[in-house]
Amino acid sequence: MMNANRLTEIKxxxxxxxxxxxxxxxxxxxxxxxxxxxxxxxxxxxVSSFAWVAxxxxxxxxxxxxSPSDIMIHLGGGTTGNDRRAEASEDPVLLGLFHSHPRTPALPSxxxxxxxxxxxxxxxxWIVSLERSVPQTAVYAWEEPLESGSGASPGPSESSVSANKAVTTVDTGQIRIVSPSVKEWRTDRIEPVEATTPFDQSDKTTSLSRLRVGPGRPPRSVAARAWDSRLLRKIPLYIEAP
Known part of the structure; x- marks a missing residue:
């Protein structure tokens, strides 16, 4: 199946x-x-709402x-009472899936x-890292339209899907990154660099009205550890008033 919604930015x-x-x-x-x-x-x-799932x-x-039942409920638009939705939003569409990494960076394992x-x-x-005092958010998408069953095999893992579409993923990475203490980073490119090289400070954006958030470029060792960077790209995330 082809991904027809190739996003260039999220607000x-x-x-x-x-x-x-x-x-x-x-x-x-x-x-x-x-x-x-x-x-x-x-x-x-x-974005008009975030629907939390157990x-x-x-x-x-x-x-x-x-759980399969939660997935079916939320694929219908996330109409549970815990949703926060903008008043002007009608018939919202599913924009993405989010999860957190309590102890590791916002990089896909x-x-x-x-x-x-x-x-x-x-x-x-979406991945939110809680390893720092200020949460770091990064948003990813497929670099190219993905067809079911295509692309490089991710290899053995603990991830699984049952016949009724239950989703499981495991974050097993142990990552140490030497980088400046910052709160915001661009999210629009992935370029592996040497493991000893800190994040590029020129990537940091400090505009208060139009803020890009998320970690910077991952060291090569991190990219090689967990994911095929050629398959994924980052989407700029802007925090701004409507």
């Missing part, structure tokens, strides 16, 4: 984004997960799993990529 209001990030504070040691909803105009996505994994500190491949038409995949 979310400061209040909605802040509320969403604050809720991760309730999961300091466990992976939280859910779906992202909103509108797509041309190639820009406008993590039913047997090992929630290092993996997340969504080998198992994350395996899980992402179960959703070939999903426009975006």
């Amino acid at each position: 979310v209001s400061p209040s909605l984004y802040t509320e969403w990030l604050e809720r991760f504070g309730g999961f300091p040691a466990e992976e939280a997960c859910g779906f992202v909803y909103g509108k797509i105009r041309k190639q820009t996505a406008y 993590n039913v994994s047997e090992h929630p500190t290092r993996s997340f799993r969504m 080998h198992e994350d990529v395996s899980a992402f491949r179960l959703w070939p038409e999903l426009p975006s995949f």
Whole structure:
């Protein structure tokens, strides 16, 4: 199946984004997960809500799993009472899937990529890292339209999907990154660099009205450890008033 929604940027209001990030504070040691909803105009996505889904994994500190029943409910638009949705939003579409990494950076693990491949038409995949005092968000998408069963095999992993589409992914990476202490990074490119090279400070954006967030370029050792960087790209995430 081909992904027709190739996004070039994503926008979310400061209040909605802040509320969403604050809720991760309730999961300091466990992976939280859910779906992202909103509108797509041309190639820009406008987030209107985040739907939280219970993590039913047997090992929630290092993996997340969504039950088939929760998946079916939220694929219909996330109409549960816990959703936060903009008043002007009507018939929101599914923009993406999110989950957190309590102890590691916002980089897709080998198992994350395996899980992402179960959703070939999903426009975006969000990862929130809680390893620093300020959460780091990164949004990913397939670099090229993905066909079911195509692309490089991610290899053995603990990720699995049952016949009824239950999703499981495990974050097993142990990563150490030497980098400046910053709060915001661009999210629009992935370029592996040497493991001893710190993040490029020229990538940092400090505009208060138009803010790009997420970690910078991953060291080569990190990219090689967990995922095929050629298959994924980063999507710029803007935190700005509508």
